[in-house]
Amino acid sequence: MAKVRKLIRISRGIALRAPKTPQMIVYKEAGSLKEQVAKRKLYGKTVGFVPTMGALHTGHISLINASRKQCDITIASIFVNPAQFNDLRDYEKYPVTISNDILLLERAGCDILFIPSVNEMYPDCTGSNHHYELGDIEFLLEGKYRPGHFQGVCLIVHKLLAIVVPDFLFMGQKDYQQLLVVRRLVKLYQLPVKLIAGSTSREASGLAMSSRNLRLSDEQRQKATGIFTMLQYLKCNLAFAPPRDLEDYATNYLLNNGFEKVDYVSIADANTLQPLSSVLPHANSIALVAAFMADVRLIDNLLLGV
Ligand code: AMP
Numbered sequence: 001m002a003k004v005r006k007l008i009r010i011s012r013g014i015a016l017r018a019p020k021t022p023q024m025i026v027y028k029e030a031g032s033l034k035e036q037v038a039k040r041k042l043y044g045k046t047v048g049f050v051p052t053m054g055a056l057h058t059g060h061i062s063l064i065n066a067s068r069k070q071c072d073i074t075i076a077s078i079f080v081n082p083a084q085f086n087d088l089r090d091y092e093k094y095p096v097t098i099s100n101d102i103l104l105l106e107r108a109g110c111d112i113l114f115i116p117s118v119n120e121m122y123p124d125c126t127g128s129n130h131h132y133e134l135g136d137i138e139f140l141l142e143g144k145y146r147p148g149h150f151q152g153v154c155l156i157v158h159k160l161l162a163i164v165v166p167d168f169l170f171m172g173q174k175d176y177q178q179l180l181v182v183r184r185l186v187k188l189y190q191l192p193v194k195l196i197a198g199s200t201s202r203e204a205s206g207l208a209m210s211s212r213n214l215r216l217s218d219e220q221r222q223k224a225t226g227i228f229t230m231l232q233y234l235k236c237n238l239a240f241a242p243p244r245d246l247e248d249y250a251t252n253y254l255l256n257n258g259f260e261k262v263d264y265v266s267i268a269d270a271n272t273l274q275p276l277s278s279v280l281p282h283a284n285s286i287a288l289v290a291a292f293m294a295d296v297r298l299i300d301n302l303l304l305g306v
Pocket of ligand 1: 058172208
């Protein structure tokens with residue numbers, strides 16, 4: 001009998017022991033985060049950084065996974081950056097799902113999360129006299145329709161990089177122009193970080209995952225798949241028609257398939273984003289689109305090279 005009781009005690013002990021999952025540490029203040037990261041770097045740990053604006057989805061988590069594969073420590077940030085919104089209503093409507101975000105990051109094995117307040121990142125208001133020399137790319141496509149957007153992006157990425165000082169910065173190809181702009185920022189300031197581009201995560205329907213999709217109804221979400229259908233059409237038909245004709249066709253396709261407004265469809269050089277008048281086989285080209293499903297602005301792109 002005593003033997004049996006002992007067994008039960010042991011098995012209870014085992015059952016009660018919670019599986020050891022290292023806890024994610026959350027920082028709200030830049031100073032404490034900086035101190036902590038510097039300490040860990042002293043031990044030779046490599047740091048991967050994934051900046052986000054929250055309302056996380058599988059696309060964000062794919063960047064966390066990439067960082068975990070490559071680095072000893074993975075740090076994510078959640079900050080809806082007012083400086084990169086040219087439209088105040090868009091900023092105010094940006095989805096916030098912080099408890100779920102923390103859960104997703106913890107499950108994905110993120111080590112550190114930085115959630116600063118606006119005051120922490122911009123103690124002197126969002127205004128900055130600093131101007132980043134980004135060249136033409138600042139004014140094309142997103143830059144044309146969202147004036148000042150990339151200055152705001154550079155401002156926050158530069159600030160975050162100064163706090164986190166990561167070895168690797170993970171960003172998504174979903175925001176292709178942003179990727180090129182940040183690449184330029186890194187080069188301009190010779191920042192000691194390697195920028196890694198993650199491929200776009202899509203729903204089974206082809207719709208690129210985006211925090212803004214949360215604002216779509218089921219019906220709108222279904223219609224929004226038209227963007228990917230159209231991008232694939234462009235890729236398949238590149239050899240058969242001039243880029244301008246294809247762009248016009250694509251714009252009309254979107255307008256006839258539930259999109260309210262199309263800011264641009266562009267077939268462009270994948271390095272400069274300058275529009276292409278013809279596409280040579282094997283050319284490094286990309287199709288990019290921004291269109292409104294009701295009042296939700298969606299962007300997507302597809303590399304067209306083989
Ligand atoms: P955001 O929170 O929208 O600022 O995005 C944070 C990072 O996640 C950026 O580097 C985005 O390019 C990236 N990202 C957003 N959507 C996706 C996606 N569907 N697949 C992969 N990366 C994404």
